[in-house]
Amino acid sequence: MQLHNSLSRSVEKFEPIEAGKVRYYTCGPTVYGYPHIGNMRTYIFADTLYRALKLSGYDIQHVMNITDVGHLTNDSDFGEDKLELGAKKEGVDAWQIAQKYTDVFFEHSKLLNIRTPDVVCKATDHIPEQIALVKSLEDKGYTYRTSDGIYFDTTKDESYGALGRLDKSGLRAGDRVEMGEKKNKTDFSLWKFSPEGQKRAMEWDSPWGVGFPGWHIECSAMGQHFLGDQFDIHTGGVDHIQLHHCNEIAQSECGTGKRPFVKYWLHGEFLVVDEGSETKMSKSLGNILTVQSLLDEGFDPLAYRFFCLQTHYRKQLKFSYESLKAAASGLERLYQQIAPLTPDADQEISMSDMAKTLIKPIFDDLNTSKVLAALWTHLGDASLSKEDKWSLVKAADLALGLDLTNAKQKISFEVDPKLQALLELRCKLREEKKWQEADVVRDQIHAAGYEIADSPDGAKLVKK
Ligand SMILES: [Zn+2]
Structure with missing residues (x-):
């Protein structure tokens, strides 16, 4: 290493x-x-x-x-x-x-x-x-x-x-x-x-x-x-x-x-804010965004992780919602490619040689973008079997932490109607400016394992 x-x-x-x-x-x-x-x-x-x-x-x-x-x-x-x-x-x-x-x-x-x-x-x-x-x-x-x-x-x-x-x-x-x-x-x-x-x-x-x-x-x-x-x-x-x-x-x-x-x-290295000038994000400059700000804009926080992993940790990374949006759809596409590979019952198997090669760049001063690039290439390789690809996904997930093995749930999770009803109730309470009651409902949703992402197209549930 x-x-x-x-x-x-x-x-x-x-x-x-x-x-x-x-x-x-x-x-x-x-x-x-x-x-x-x-x-x-x-x-x-x-x-x-x-x-x-x-x-x-x-x-x-x-x-x-x-x-x-x-x-x-x-x-x-x-x-x-x-x-x-x-x-x-x-x-x-x-x-x-x-x-x-x-x-x-x-x-x-x-x-x-x-x-x-x-x-x-x-x-x-x-x-x-x-x-x-x-x-x-x-x-x-x-x-x-x-x-x-x-x-x-x-x-x-x-x-x-x-x-x-x-x-x-x-x-x-x-x-x-x-x-x-x-x-x-x-x-x-x-x-x-x-x-x-x-x-x-x-x-x-x-x-x-x-x-x-x-x-x-x-x-x-x-x-x-x-x-x-x-x-x-x-x-x-x-x-x-x-x-x-x-x-x-x-x-x-x-x-x-x-x-x-x-x-x-x-x-x-720093995350810098895209304002024409390369200003670092800092509390004293008052240009801060939090994970909550990303949720409020409708982003899955893992899209931000994906965004970070595309750039080497020793390089400055310029943040903008444009580029985060691009990362979010990249991650979504990755989940969509992976979801059909999900086996019915996942067995613990030792890491294949191909998987070991795939994650190798992580040992070269944490070259995460190279692991991602190799994953894309292999997923698109028609000569590989479903099982081969799944073993690559599992290895990449250990290195990157992007919840790739849960791709199926990520793209197709169907929200429990009870939770959906709670979400609608919270929206209604907020419209009526009943903030405290709305917060009680929000806490129930959190307790069930979901975050609420407020986006321009309305509120959505995001699995924690
Ligand atoms: Zn210290």
Whole structure:
């Protein structure tokens, strides 16, 4: 298997630290609002990597964190905590915000067929580990104190910034960084004190005073806790390279004295919005679309997964409803080709050589579009038997997660008349502006395993 390693900026042969085992960490969501489909592209990529490792026969331990504290609105360690700010906006406390958006994240993941990692860990459940790591950095002389927190002195770590190829000043020209009392532009907070006279919903005692952890320390502490001082793979979005991941590496390697912290760093590219200019989708730019927005437009969320898989994860992907529509009809055509192949009783059979060849590109740095192209070709090949084709579909499904083996149900599912009646009732209630009653009916539909997609041609039921 070959993977692109951001450390070397090249595609390398993958060799885990321990033969046959992969310890794998994914930077998870900051749960202060709806995840947008650009965020979800990164998790589709992380999920594809998991599938490829699994198909390679590895025994995998996959960990993902939930950032539910300490991620500030300004990446240079100032501004407000995103969770506390979100709580203020919605008139609840930070704990409720975290719970609400963690649930939303996993609902959206499920709709996109993204598997839940083996371990999902919240930053707030691992405060002692984070304090212990800061303490060990302090004992080794890597930290200093300012009036608002404990900071990591990046000049003490000779290899600081290697992942991001940061120059001596540590910054790209034009970057502005708020310095506060920091000694160096690249220094970052490990522990922040609660603002004076302000009671935060989330704060803890520490050897330095009441406060909360900096954003980066959680991934170092939880990665170490669950996967050890050194592990194989770490993923995230390309926007993590310059700051978050450089800081994670510095904390972990200086804290444990072991290098490298992680052997392979993999990063997913941005989803950009098609507006003539290539702007990334981001909450601060206010151009976000969510999985719910896609459902509201009548799309099956898997059409978005299909859309993502057509482009390599290291290439920017331009989003527009036009191109999503094209992907949706592509997926529909694929389902239509596959449906007639569905056997009456599906048997577990070992993967055929032809199927192994079909999915091979997934092991070449996750070349999903090549797997799709090969699948199309084989489906159209009249010399192949129905059984042969079905075995290819099954293998492709393991690699791609597009629910291909359910093609029959996907294109021809007949809606239970009771559910259809509920859908009509909800429409009627909404027309009469009886929102609460309409929501009760919606919940019944959800409980039966369906989502409602509101489209210009009326509401439709989509199987969850
Ligand atoms: Zn992280």
